[in-house]
Amino acid sequence: MLHSFKRLMSTKVPRQFKSVVYSSHNLEDCTSVLSIQNYTPKEDLAKSIVLRSLAFPINPSDINQLQGVYPSKPEKTLNYSTKEPAAIAGNEGVFEVISVPEGESSLTEGDWVIPVQANQGTWSNYRVFTKASDLIKVNGLDLHSAATVSVNGCTAYQLVNNYVDWNHNANEWLVQNAGTSGVSKVVTQIAKAKGIKTLSVIRDREGFEDVARNLENKYGATKVISETENGDKQFGKEQLPQILGPDAKVRLALNSVGGKSSSAIARKLGKDALMLTYGGMSKQPVTLPTSLHIFKGLTSKGFWITENYKRNPEEKPANVADFIKLYKEGKIVSPKDDISSVEWDVNSATDEQLLDLIKSSINAKGKKQLVVLKW
Amino acid sequence: MLHSFKRLMSTKVPRQFKSVVYSSHNLEDCTSVLSIQNYTPKEDLAKSIVLRSLAFPINPSDINQLQGVYPSKPEKTLNYSTKEPAAIAGNEGVFEVISVPEGESSLTEGDWVIPVQANQGTWSNYRVFTKASDLIKVNGLDLHSAATVSVNGCTAYQLVNNYVDWNHNANEWLVQNAGTSGVSKVVTQIAKAKGIKTLSVIRDREGFEDVARNLENKYGATKVISETENGDKQFGKEQLPQILGPDAKVRLALNSVGGKSSSAIARKLGKDALMLTYGGMSKQPVTLPTSLHIFKGLTSKGFWITENYKRNPEEKPANVADFIKLYKEGKIVSPKDDISSVEWDVNSATDEQLLDLIKSSINAKGKKQLVVLKW
Numbered sequence: 001m002l003h004s005f006k007r008l009m010s011t012k013v014p015r016q017f018k019s020v021v022y023s024s025h026n027l028e029d030c031t032s033v034l035s036i037q038n039y040t041p042k043e044d045l046a047k048s049i050v051l052r053s054l055a056f057p058i059n060p061s062d063i064n065q066l067q068g069v070y071p072s073k074p075e076k077t078l079n080y081s082t083k084e085p086a087a088i089a090g091n092e093g094v095f096e097v098i099s100v101p102e103g104e105s106s107l108t109e110g111d112w113v114i115p116v117q118a119n120q121g122t123w124s125n126y127r128v129f130t131k132a133s134d135l136i137k138v139n140g141l142d143l144h145s146a147a148t149v150s151v152n153g154c155t156a157y158q159l160v161n162n163y164v165d166w167n168h169n170a171n172e173w174l175v176q177n178a179g180t181s182g183v184s185k186v187v188t189q190i191a192k193a194k195g196i197k198t199l200s201v202i203r204d205r206e207g208f209e210d211v212a213r214n215l216e217n218k219y220g221a222t223k224v225i226s227e228t229e230n231g232d233k234q235f236g237k238e239q240l241p242q243i244l245g246p247d248a249k250v251r252l253a254l255n256s257v258g259g260k261s262s263s264a265i266a267r268k269l270g271k272d273a274l275m276l277t278y279g280g281m282s283k284q285p286v287t288l289p290t291s292l293h294i295f296k297g298l299t300s301k302g303f304w305i306t307e308n309y310k311r312n313p314e315e316k317p318a319n320v321a322d323f324i325k326l327y328k329e330g331k332i333v334s335p336k337d338d339i340s341s342v343e344w345d346v347n348s349a350t351d352e353q354l355l356d357l358i359k360s361s362i363n364a365k366g367k368k369q370l371v372v373l374k375w
Numbered sequence: 376m377l378h379s380f381k382r383l384m385s386t387k388v389p390r391q392f393k394s395v396v397y398s399s400h401n402l403e404d405c406t407s408v409l410s411i412q413n414y415t416p417k418e419d420l421a422k423s424i425v426l427r428s429l430a431f432p433i434n435p436s437d438i439n440q441l442q443g444v445y446p447s448k449p450e451k452t453l454n455y456s457t458k459e460p461a462a463i464a465g466n467e468g469v470f471e472v473i474s475v476p477e478g479e480s481s482l483t484e485g486d487w488v489i490p491v492q493a494n495q496g497t498w499s500n501y502r503v504f505t506k507a508s509d510l511i512k513v514n515g516l517d518l519h520s521a522a523t524v525s526v527n528g529c530t531a532y533q534l535v536n537n538y539v540d541w542n543h544n545a546n547e548w549l550v551q552n553a554g555t556s557g558v559s560k561v562v563t564q565i566a567k568a569k570g571i572k573t574l575s576v577i578r579d580r581e582g583f584e585d586v587a588r589n590l591e592n593k594y595g596a597t598k599v600i601s602e603t604e605n606g607d608k609q610f611g612k613e614q615l616p617q618i619l620g621p622d623a624k625v626r627l628a629l630n631s632v633g634g635k636s637s638s639a640i641a642r643k644l645g646k647d648a649l650m651l652t653y654g655g656m657s658k659q660p661v662t663l664p665t666s667l668h669i670f671k672g673l674t675s676k677g678f679w680i681t682e683n684y685k686r687n688p689e690e691k692p693a694n695v696a697d698f699i700k701l702y703k704e705g706k707i708v709s710p711k712d713d714i715s716s717v718e719w720d721v722n723s724a725t726d727e728q729l730l731d732l733i734k735s736s737i738n739a740k741g742k743k744q745l746v747v748l749k750w
Contacts, residue, residue, distance in 0.1 A: 071670045258665050280665030287662055290633050290655030293677025295446045300675040302668025 014050060014098065017041055020123035020358050023076060023084040025068025031359040033066055034089065036351035039081035041128050047101045049129040051113065055147040056093030056122040058361045058369040072306050074119035088121025094138060094146035095127060106132045112139050114150050116316050118306045123358065125346055125373065136317045140324050144336040147370055148182065149323055155278060155305045156186030157319045160194065163274055164252050168195030171247045175199040175268045176254035177261045178281060180211060182335055182368060185219050187254060192220035193331040199223050201230040201265060230264040259284025272297035340367040345374045389425060389473065392416055395498035395733050398451060398459040400443025406734040408441055409464065411726035414456035416503050422476045424504040426488065430522040431468030431497040433736045433744040447681050449494035463496025469513060469521035470502060481507045487514050489525050491691050493681045498733065500721055500748065511692045515699050519711040522745055523557065524698055530653060530680045531561030532694045535569065538649055539627050543570030546622045550574040550643045551629035552636045553656060555586060557710055557743060560594050562629060567595035568706040574598050576605040576640060605639040615643065634659025647672035715742040720749045
């Protein structure tokens with residue numbers, strides 16, 4: 001029964017393949033390098049895993065790639081009927097399996113999947129994979145979670161789990177700046193699920209208290225402080241020890257800001273602790289008081305999820321499985337409130353309309369942009 | 376024969392014990408807390424290892440200790456006939472064994488020794504130790520080498536040897552700033568002995584070429600560049616690859632300056648490399664471009680020889696033995712040209728004169744100051 005169903009589905013021939021491609025880079029206006037390309041895939045679809053795209057986010061790293069300033073890049077090829085070698089844009093997205101080759105048992109039509117690696121060209125209506133091991137099932141996640149688990153979800157997962165051997169029975173903390181970012185919110189939730197306390201630093205702003213209470217109540221941040229408090233040495237000496245408790249160990253700092261904010265969170269660490277830098281929103285370098293390195297044994301390292309999964313691809317399915325488990329247990333909420341969705345109506349949008357939609361999503365300020373495909 | 380000689384020597388009763396002591400700290404004028412104390416040691420000298428001091432340097436860390444800003448401190452006690460609990464100043468120095476207890480076979484009168492640990496109070500004419508394992512023999516070194524091997528010598532030794540598994544058959548480099556410092560010169564010589572190439576950065580100065588050639592010819596630096604060249608991105612792209620060679624791996628950066636100099640040496644590292652910070656002469660924090668952490672896998676750590684030997688005291692005798700071997704092979708030269716010696720005439724100097732001598736050595740600018748005892 002199942003087998004004949006698979007064969008039936010695999011006869012569903014996809015319509016026109018369409019992708020957002022680029023052959024060159026432009027630092028000033030990266031949208032200028034994009035075009036919509038219609039093409040016939042090289043692969044034999046009957047012997048391949050054919051996917052249709054459900055949604056893909058516009059991540060900062062996608063933009064940096066188009067600008068030509070991101071160190072990880074897809075190979076540019078002539079596979080998409082372009083004149084010049086081109087690559088498909090996009091590194092993240094969730095797909096639905098629409099057909100699998102005969103004998104493929106690990107995936108079924110209707111499964112939701114994400115690619116194991118970056119640089120797979122997610123800004124497409126369809127994609128073709130030849131090996132099921134290059135895909136990870138994400139059935140059970142909502143669309144927003146599935147479309148962002150590869151970058152934000154897995155980054156947060158590894159930041160919390162891969163570097164510190166936590167003792168969840170002790171009063172152990174992590175400190176992070178940019179506490180309202182997508183990654184930080186997932187970090188907060190995963191930490192809470194593990195019994196690790198979080199001190200989240202957020203920018204001073206109007207309505208600070210509301211944002212802080214929301215991080216505490218909805219995401220489980222143990223304590224939220226402002227960048228002003230973060231940078232205040234008096235606060236660090238007097239109020240902070242009361243917040244943390246006398247037996248506190250601050251074992252990990254997560255930095256995605258840089259500059260003074262990075263110094264200030266590093267100062268909150270205990271002895272022989274680690275700071276991981278995974279972003280640099282302030283455009284200022286990571287700044288570390290010499291004494292923290294010499295006398296407090298601080299180690300400062302970088303974190304790059306793309307590189308981690310390139311080195312250890314087997315970790316991603318395991319990380320995603322754990323993430324899904326936490327999600328199903330209600331310990332991680334959907335990021336949908338922090339995402340602004342735009343619709344690509346696959347059946348009616350012209351190529352020009354699609355290109356405009358992509359360009360305006362790239363230029364949009366504020367929330368993360370997610371392109372959701374309407375089939 | 377040996378035994379009766381030992382007994383004979385152990386009857387040599389030392390004259391008055393005299394030390395430079397302090398009970399309090401002063402950040403502005405640390406010399407104000409010092410006094411000369413004459414006292415009778417608590418230990419039974421016949422059952423102890425009695426040492427007379429040959430020379431001790433005035434190190435920056437000794438001064439920081441008197442200022443009250445150094446995290447490692449000796450315990451203050453009433454052992455030295457002071458009214459208030461006091462500690463003896465000084466963390467480094469070379470001693471001569473003048474008597475050992477009966478049955479002590481690992482040390483002999485006349486041996487030159489240094490303490491394993493810091494905080495032993497080296498600014499003294501005599502010191503008493505109860506365990507031979509707290510001392511390391513340094514016979515074979517000249518006075519200047521022996522008096523500085525604990526800090527500069529061992530720091531350089533561990534910086535080169537303890538963090539990178541070098542392949543001396545490959546074109547492997549370390550880069551260091553403050554290339555004319557005492558530590559850097561020993562680093563250069565140890566690296567050369569191991570077949571590791573050194574790129575030493577020194578301040579721009581009049582007579583740059585002479586200083587650079589001296590570092591290359593006398594100490595074996597592979598290449599010396601200026602801080603201007605270090606900070607010049609064009610130099611880094613064009614000239615530097617020619618200097619290093621096409622197959623070069625820059626695996627270690629040694630930073631004792633901080634600020635821009637630290638960013639610039641970090642930029643010269645290859646992938647997944649390490650920067651060790653062991654000083655901060657510029658008083659600027661360690662500054663690391665975010666992209667080096669995230670995309671080049673840079674790890675930044677601190678280095679503190681005092682802490683290392685507190686954790687692993689067994690490493691010091693081994694490190695010193697290796698150092699002495701290199702010295703005897705002519706691979707490490709005496710640091711005497713970089714040291715300014717002042718004489719403490721033990722037989723004639725008054726306490727007031729001794730105190731003046733110590734104070735002026737603390738306030739001296741330029742070369743490292745070494746107090747040499749004339750017996």
